[in-house]
Amino acid sequence: MRYAILLLGAPYSTQSSHSALRFAKALVSRGHKLETVFFYHDGVHNAARLMTPPQDELHLGDAWQQLHAEHGVALQVCIAAALRRGLLDEKEAARHGKQGVSVAAPFELTGLGQLIDAGLTCDRLVTFGP
Amino acid sequence: MGAVSMNESFDLNQAADTQVLVILRHGPQGGSLLREGLDAALVAAAFGRNVSLVFMGEGVMALCRGQDVDALGQKATAATLEMLQMYDITDVRVEAAAMTSMGLSEDDLILPVLPLPAKALATVIAAAPLVLTF
Structure with missing residues (x-):
């Protein structure tokens, strides 16, 4: 089956990011196709480039990137939710006159329309919320 | 009990046309899930x-009359709800039990809504191709 995940929870604040990641890994290990993980609401913090958890904890940012590298999962971040929370890629930082970049590829800032598309074109969309 | 009509003969025809069902479970204060859920609904429309x-649980508080605009220095959601019709979003349902538990009747709400018992709600949710839960 073709799946999409909607993640609404902030990393290290609620369990939802860890649960979503474990679900994502279970999907691909069972041979399903995970098309996209869409980060919305506080979930956008999963895309924080400077995320630095202690070394004995799972690095969620790296884990999402690994999922992208190994299984081609798109990592889409709602641009409106991200900008509010200080998560800007190079293009948005330049547009808003901000120094520094807090989101980098393979995470991509995109619109909510992508979430609706993913939800309607995939067989299943599973939401992980706070 | 208040004036919540436990309408058993709800209109499933409109639900049958639903492509995106957005469930709102959070009130207007305390977090931004309601606002961001409504944003998703508006974009889909x-x-x-x-x-x-569908407003469930605490989410029914979003529909209360007389909310002070921007009371908490946050952008208010009531104005967005009043704009729904402009986006052709007219199918608004609420969990009847939630209205009862919050002590609300239909007269207390800013929009005409269809209160649904839990069983009917399950049918509506099962019939929707895409359900987004906030």
């Missing part, structure tokens, strides 16, 4: 999808 809303 702007992309030409038939959108239905």
Whole structure:
């Protein structure tokens, strides 16, 4: 089956990011196709480039990137939710006159329309919320 | 009990056309899930999808009359709800039990809604091709 995940929870604040990641890994290990993980609401913090958890904890940012590298999962971040929370890629930082970049590829800032598309074109969309 | 009508003969025809069902479970204060859930509903509608809303649990508080605009220095959601019709979102349902537990009747709400018993709600949710839960 073709799946999409909607993640609404902030990393290290609620369990939802860890649960979503474990679900994502279970999907691909069972041979399903995970098309996209869409980060919305506080979930956008999963895309924080400077995320630095202690070394004995799972690095969620790296884990999402690994999922992208190994299984081609798109990592889409709602641009409106991200900008509010200080998560800007190079293009948005330049547009808003901000120094520094807090989101980098393979995470991509995109619109909510992508979430609706993913939800309607995939067989299943599973939401992980706070 | 208040004036909540436990309408058993709800209209499933409209629900049958629903492409995107957005469930709102959070009130207007304390977090931004309601606002961001409504944003998702508006975007889906702007992309030409038939959108239905279901307010469940604390989410029914979003529909209360007399909310002070921007009381908490946050952008208020009531104005967005009043705009729903402009986006052709007219199918608005609420969990009847939630209205009862919050002590609300239909007269207390800013929009005409269809209160649904839990069983009918399950049917509506099962019939929707895409359900987004906030």
